[in-house]
Amino acid sequence: MLEIAADNWVWSDAVDIAAAVAAGRVSAAGVVELTLLRIRERDPLLNSFTALTEDRALSLARATDDARAAGKPLGPLAGVPFAVKNLFDVQGLPTLAGSKINRDNRPAMRDATLIERLEAAGAILVGALNMGEFAYDFTGENVHDGAAHNPHDLEHMSGGSSSGSGAAVAGGLVPLALGSDTNGSIRVPASLCGIFGLKPTYGRLSRARTFPFVTSLDHVGPLARTARDLVHAYDAMQGNDQDDPVCADRAVEPVLPVLEQGVEGLRVAVAGGYFKCLNGETLSAVERVAAALGANREIDIPQAERARAAAFIITACESAGLHLDRLRTRAGDYDPAVRDRLIAGAMLPGALVIKAQKFRRWYRGEVLKLFDDVDAVLAPATPCTAPLIGQKMMRVGEVEMPVRANLGIYTQPISFIGLPVVAVPVPLEPLPVGVQIIAAPWREDVALRLAHALEKKGVVGAPRPPP
Amino acid sequence: MTGKTKRKATRKKNSNRAGRNRKREAKIPRAGHAPILQQRDPLDAWVAAQAQTLGLAIDPAWRAGVKLNLGLILRLGALVDNFPLPDESEPGPVFHA
Numbered sequence: 001m002l003e004i005a006a007d008n009w010v011w012s013d014a015v016d017i018a019a020a021v022a023a024g025r026v027s028a029a030g031v032v033e034l035t036l037l038r039i040r041e042r043d044p045l046l047n048s049f050t051a052l053t054e055d056r057a058l059s060l061a062r063a064t065d066d067a068r069a070a071g072k073p074l075g076p077l078a079g080v081p082f083a084v085k086n087l088f089d090v091q092g093l094p095t096l097a098g099s100k101i102n103r104d105n106r107p108a109m110r111d112a113t114l115i116e117r118l119e120a121a122g123a124i125l126v127g128a129l130n131m132g133e134f135a136y137d138f139t140g141e142n143v144h145d146g147a148a149h150n151p152h153d154l155e156h157m158s159g160g161s162s163s164g165s166g167a168a169v170a171g172g173l174v175p176l177a178l179g180s181d182t183n184g185s186i187r188v189p190a191s192l193c194g195i196f197g198l199k200p201t202y203g204r205l206s207r208a209r210t211f212p213f214v215t216s217l218d219h220v221g222p223l224a225r226t227a228r229d230l231v232h233a234y235d236a237m238q239g240n241d242q243d244d245p246v247c248a249d250r251a252v253e254p255v256l257p258v259l260e261q262g263v264e265g266l267r268v269a270v271a272g273g274y275f276k277c278l279n280g281e282t283l284s285a286v287e288r289v290a291a292a293l294g295a296n297r298e299i300d301i302p303q304a305e306r307a308r309a310a311a312f313i314i315t316a317c318e319s320a321g322l323h324l325d326r327l328r329t330r331a332g333d334y335d336p337a338v339r340d341r342l343i344a345g346a347m348l349p350g351a352l353v354i355k356a357q358k359f360r361r362w363y364r365g366e367v368l369k370l371f372d373d374v375d376a377v378l379a380p381a382t383p384c385t386a387p388l389i390g391q392k393m394m395r396v397g398e399v400e401m402p403v404r405a406n407l408g409i410y411t412q413p414i415s416f417i418g419l420p421v422v423a424v425p426v427p428l429e430p431l432p433v434g435v436q437i438i439a440a441p442w443r444e445d446v447a448l449r450l451a452h453a454l455e456k457k458g459v460v461g462a463p464r465p466p467p
Numbered sequence: 468m469t470g471k472t473k474r475k476a477t478r479k480k481n482s483n484r485a486g487r488n489r490k491r492e493a494k495i496p497r498a499g500h501a502p503i504l505q506q507r508d509p510l511d512a513w514v515a516a517q518a519q520t521l522g523l524a525i526d527p528a529w530r531a532g533v534k535l536n537l538g539l540i541l542r543l544g545a546l547v548d549n550f551p552l553p554d555e556s557e558p559g560p561v562f563h564a
Contacts, residue, residue: 216560306550309543316540328522331529340532343525347517347537352544357558359547364559405539 010038011464013226014080014175014233018122021064021079028064028079028124032057035081035126039173048148048158048167050086051093052127057081060124075122076232082176085162086128087135088112088220089209097211098131098161100144100333101326112209113244114178114220114237121236126174129164133335135180135213136319136342137161138188138407139387143335147389150193151465152431156386159192159407161185165223166193171465176233180210181219183311184381184411190223190423191381191434195462196451197223198230201441202418204250205234208243214318215246216357217311217415225462227451230422231255234444255445263453266446268295269370271379271438274304275410278397282380282433285426289435290378292459293450299374302366303359307413310356310363317353320345337404364417371440376450380410381423381434414438422447424454427463435460510534510541 009017009031020026036054043049064079084090087097089108096102115125130148132140140163141147148163150156151171158167162179166189169177179186181199190197198221205220212218222233238252270290277283290296301307320327323342331339370377383396387403394403414421419441423434439446454460514534518525525533 303550306546309546312543313540313547316536324521328524331524332526336529336532340529341536343518343523343529343533344536344540346521346523347514347533348540348544352548354558355550355552356544356547357560358552358556359550360559361557362552 009034010172011225012175014077014123014224014229015226017080017175018076018078022068022074024068026079028061029058031079032061032081032124032126035174039127042171042173045154046149046151046167046171046173047146048130048164048171048173049083049127050096050130050145050164051090053090053093053125057124057126060119064122064124075120075236077118077236078122080123080176081126081174082118082123082178083127083129083165083168083174084112084115084125084178085131085165085180087131087180087211088115088128088178090115090125090128093128095211096128097135098133098137098142098145101330102211108209110209113206113241117237117239118233123176123236129162129168129177131163132161132185133338134211134319134323135161135182135185136338137404138184139404140166140189141389149389150386150431152194152463153386155388156431157192157389157391159189159382159386162189162223166190166195169193169223169225170195170462175225176229177223178220179223180207180213181221181415182213182217183315183415184408186219186221186223187381187411187421187423187434187436188407190425192386192431194425194427194432194434195223195225196227196230196425197221197423197434198234198444198448199415199421199423200234200444201420202415203246203248204420204442204444205237206241206244206247208241208247212322214315216314216318219415219418227422227424227448227455228259231259231448231452234448250442253442253445255448258445259449259452261449263293263450266375266450267373268293268376268378268450269297269299269374270295271301271377272298273300274413275301275379277380277383277410279384281385281428282383285428285433285435286378286380288426288459289424289454292454292457293378295378297374299370299377301370301377301413303363304413306359307363307416308409310359311412311416313348313352313356314360316341316345317348317350320348360416367417367419368440375439375443375446377438379414379436379438381436382407383409385428385431385433410436420444420447422451424451424460425462426460432463510538513537
């Protein structure tokens with residue numbers, strides 16, 4: 001088997017690694033060994049991993065190499081190392097969900113469905129990733145495990161709550177990671193870390209054997225350094241799963257066959273009004289993407305501010321319901337910032353939550369009308385580039401607002417009604433920022449085609465952080 | 468009754484009705500301004516009462532954080548509360564038996 005130098009593959013995407021493994025240019029075991037080495041060398045700075053699954057990974061890698069040697073067919077992601085936010089069940093590990101409390105839980109008996117599906121496609125799990133406690137976070141800070149650091153500037157936030165997923169992929173530790181997104185927790189770290197993230201349609205990908213946050217709003221999806229890696233991972237993970245009652249009973253709709261169709265004829269608009277970000281760098285990122293797609297039209301997503309408010313209420317109430325028993329017995333073991341929000345959520349009048357859910361249906365109907373005239377809508381992913389770790393307030397235009405509650409102001413109104421979104425990275429200096437490509441329900445293909453086309457044009461792309 | 472007296476009586480009657488209406492208006496909160504969402508100070512009492520009702524032991528050091536978060540959620544809640552929807556509107560999740 002050929003030796004490979006770390007520099008030659010660290011920044012390769014999953015598709016290139018799988019092709020190299022399939023062609024015998026590298027061994028899967030070699031890729032995994034070098035991945036583990038790189039994590040050990042680099043992660044003390046990034047703090048993106050909370051556990052490594054070394055034995056399991058090496059064993060699977062050797063089995064992959066044996067299969068190839070025996071002439072057996074390999075999966076499309078053969079030998080590709082990946083890692084998961086630590087709210088995904090990993091057999092043999094307690095599912096932390098970023099918490100201290102869950103450390104006392106028994107190790108998971110079985111992997112989450114999406115891990116099983118990625119491994120069935122040949123990918124190899126190398127570990128579990130840091131995250132904001134119980135996913136109630138946009139910053140990437142965690143009082144128990146420490147903050148994940150932004151690979152582009154270690155003093156800055158990774159974003160959250162899929163903080164380790166953002167940092168590990170952007171930092172070149174793994175080409176692919178899984179995260180979850182309830183209000184923006186894939187798109188916010190993708191934006192701040194400068195990588196691609198897919199939040200699929202609500203119900204598209206199975207959440208079975210993941211620790212929940214707000215089941216009405218919880219999504220799971222991939223983060224990667226190229227759009228085509230998102231596509232390969234997404235295609236491998238699709239399909240109904242009886243273990244997740246929310247997972248839609250839809251046939252697999254692979255995107256790879258249509259990825260190169262281009263974007264000719266796709267009608268793209270820019271979200272105005274509420275989404276017209278007043279911060280220069282974010283505005284410039286949206287303008288750059290819009291110009292590349294010839295998106296001259298501005299549309300208004302009606303009542304987006306209310307949608308964000310309603311998402312906030314449902315999140316507060318449902319998450320409080322999930323944690324109420326633990327709040328009675330172990331409140332002192334929570335991250336204080338999370339605990340206070342959860343307790344406050346438990347005290348909400350129930351009537352408000354019902355009104356928020358009624359508004360949700362009304363808002364969905366209004367927003368879906370927009371897709372009669374457009375195929376995709378562009379909006380900022382975050383109001384700014386990555387704030388400093390520990391920073392409490394940020395400025396959006398002339399308004400000073402708390403960072404923790406507001407990094408997701410542009411993502412919340414979209415996930416609120418489950419629309420599929422690809423967050424694409426615009427490589428600004430000194431820090432990147434993301435733009436959301438929002439499509440109609442079940443049209444991930446549209447958002448992914450646009451992301452891929454933009455990447456090919458060089459308008460978006462995951463910048464390589466300093467060594 | 469002379470015309471002048473009649474006009475006076477009518478004015479008095481209207482005035483009484485207006486007074487009663489004012490009293491009634493004072494009791495009915497305007498749409499979107501339900502008392503708990505409008506007044507901040509009662510939040511201390513609300514937090515204490517809810518903690519007791521729910522069986523949550525809140526360390527005194529946490530109260531300010533809880534109150535801050537509750538205030539934020541309720542301010543956002545006002546945006547939802549004051550949005551008119553028909554009685555027949557269904558909530559987002561629909562249960563299928």
